[in-house]
Amino acid sequence: TFTTPIVEEVKPERVEFVIDKNPAEIAKEIKGKNVPWIAQWLVDNAPNSAAKAIAEKIVDRITDYDKRGVPMTVVIRNGANRPRGAYGSSKISWGSEGIKFRVTFNGVDAKGKADRLTGTTYETIMHELLHVATQPQLYLLPESAPEVKELQRLLDLVNKKIVADIAANVDHPFIRMMQRQKAASPKAWKKFGPMKNVHEILTWGLTDPEYQSYISQIQVTPQQSAFTKFVDVLRKLLGLDPKYQTALEQVAMVAEELISEPGVNVAAVAERAGTFLGTRVGPQQKGAPSET
Numbered sequence: 270t271f272t273t274p275i276v277e278e279v280k281p282e283r284v285e286f287v288i289d290k291n292p293a294e295i296a297k298e299i300k301g302k303n304v305p306w307i308a309q310w311l312v313d314n315a316p317n318s319a320a321k322a323i324a325e326k327i328v329d330r331i332t333d334y335d336k337r338g339v340p341m342t343v344v345i346r347n348g349a350n351r352p353r354g355a356y357g358s359s360k361i362s363w364g365s366e367g368i369k370f371r372v373t374f375n376g377v378d379a380k381g382k383a384d385r386l387t388g389t390t391y392e393t394i395m396h397e398l399l400h401v402a403t404q405p406q407l408y409l410l411p412e413s414a415p416e417v418k419e420l421q422r423l424l425d426l427v428n429k430k431i432v433a434d435i436a437a438n439v440d441h442p443f444i445r446m447m448q449r450q451k452a453a454s455p456k457a458w459k460k461f462g463p464m465k466n467v468h469e470i471l472t473w474g475l476t477d478p479e480y481q482s483y484i485s486q487i488q489v490t491p492q493q494s495a496f497t498k499f500v501d502v503l504r505k506l507l508g509l510d511p512k513y514q515t516a517l518e519q520v521a522m523v524a525e526e527l528i529s530e531p532g533v534n535v536a537a538v539a540e541r542a543g544t545f546l547g548t549r550v551g552p553q554q555k556g557a558p559s560e561t
Contacts, residue, residue: 286392286476288316292383296345296376299389304341304372304401305331311395323475324395326528330402333532337547340369341401345389347376356388359400361408363544370401392476399472402528405535407468409542419523420467427484427516428464443483471527474520487516 290298299307308324308331315321334341346352357374374397375388383389410417434444435451451458458464463473463480473480536546 286316286320286395286478288314288391290314290391292387292389293377293381295391295394296347296374296383296387296389299343299374299394300345300376302343304343304370304398305335307343307394308332308398311391311398314391316391320391320395323399323524326525327395327398327402330528330532330535331398333535334370334401334547337532337536339367339547342369342371344371344373345376346373348379351375351386353386356386356390356393357397359397359404361401361404363405363409363539363542365544367545367547368405368539370404372397372401396472396476399475399524399528400468403471403524404468405539405546406527406530407471409538409544416523416527417467419519420470423489423516423519423523424464424467424470426489427470427487428459430487431464432459441479441483443479446479471520471524474517475524481517484516484520485518489516489519 299310302310305328308328311324312321312328315324331341352375355375357372360371360373362369362371374393375386377387377389378384406414407417407420412418412421431444431447434441435448438448447458447461447464450461454461463469463477474484475481532546533550536548536550539546540550
């Protein structure tokens with residue numbers, strides 16, 4: 270007898286960093302939780318392999334912070350206490366008392382419902398925790414550091430392309446959004462979102478699907494590169510041609526380098542800048558961060 274083999278249908282991964290949970294439900298889940306717990310929540314709820322790969326890197330870095338005793342607080346603002354203009358924020362402070370983080374998310378309205386101000390979405394949570402994972406290096410490394418220089422070069426390249434594409438009325442969702450932003454804030458639009466600084470090009474490049482789509486089309490070099498898993502899952506997920514390195518892939522590779530750096534090296538960066546990351550490293554370990 271001939272038996273037709275049963276072939277399981279393989280569903281394609283969703284590209285967006287969106288999960289099937291209402292923001293009000295997510296707000297309840299993360300209420301009262303600390304930053305390490307929320308970082309692990311990103312792994313457990315990852316909508317695709319790229320999101321999971323990024324979230325795992327975030328967990329590694331934040332777990333290291335936690336072991337070093339770095340203060341990290343989370344605040345969820347509800348009702349009338351929610352600020353307008355941002356769904357969430359991540360603030361780093363440093364000085365004689367060391368590095369501290371404060372992460373804030375907009376929660377639900379006065380009736381406990383999610384609305385247009387609510388920021389407890391997977392994408393926003395990952396965005397803010399990426400800031401936490403990378404802020405010490407991006408703020409405290411010198412401008413001459415290779416990672417900072419590379420992100421700044423990419424920021425300048427991409428921003429120049431955005432300006433040109435807005436003027437040319439290029440039909441792309443990200444450009445249409447930026448055109449609306451320009452119309453609403455004609456003097457400040459060039460400092461909006463991913464155009465603002467190296468912190469934002471990194472977090473938007475790894476979490477916002479429209480911006481990812483846009484910068485994945487910006488060719489940087491025709492050379493094939495050896496991609497890490499972190500970059501490779503993004504490339505496969507987005508269907509990028511492996512023969513061409515794009516701005517998105519370079520952003521991802523720099524992010525990989527930043528959040529894969531051992532915590533002791535990040536702590537050494539902090540101490541060279543006159544502050545400290547939780548437990549002090551001490552002079553015997555203050556050498557330059559390792560490079561591979």
